[in-house]
Amino acid sequence: MLFLIQKSKLPLKSNAKANGFILLEVLVAMSLVVSSWMGLSNTYQGVILRLGHLQEKRVELKKEMDRHELSTLNAAQLKNSNQISRKLADESLGMSRWSRPIPGLGRATHKK
Template sequence: MSLVASSWISLSNTYQGMILRLGQLQEKRAELRKEMDRHELAILTAAQLNNSNQISRKLADESIGVSRRPRPIPSLGRATHKK
């Protein structure tokens, strides 16, 4: 009877230790997932800001109605050759 009782106590202690470690591991995994989510959101936000900054830089460089061509555009109504 004492052998069964001591076995039962040791097994219950082992089981409690395993359950405690399992709970700690689950908490660590949840924290890691939260940290990964925060990191991914930070990367996404940085990429979106970078993309919007590039677009706004392009818009800031270009005046409305002004071409960025290195040479002027000949008007459609004028003759291009002088006689």
């Protein structure tokens, strides 16, 4: 037992390995983690913001395309309705041009 008491009285050696981390190492590691987290969060926010702007532009382009297609369709329908009304005005009342007799069918076209 005397040996144990003498052993405990020995001073610590300066080259002894320390167990665990020192406060400075912990602070450096935490600052690295926080700075990388902040950088990634700023990048993520920028990407989300750009994605939102692109989505808004895409919606506006689709709306403009729909408006253009509708105006083109309306113009085509108006043109067709004008042509149909002109055809109807040219035809005689009560008889369509398809059921009218075709001139020259009663005569023979060949001479023997």
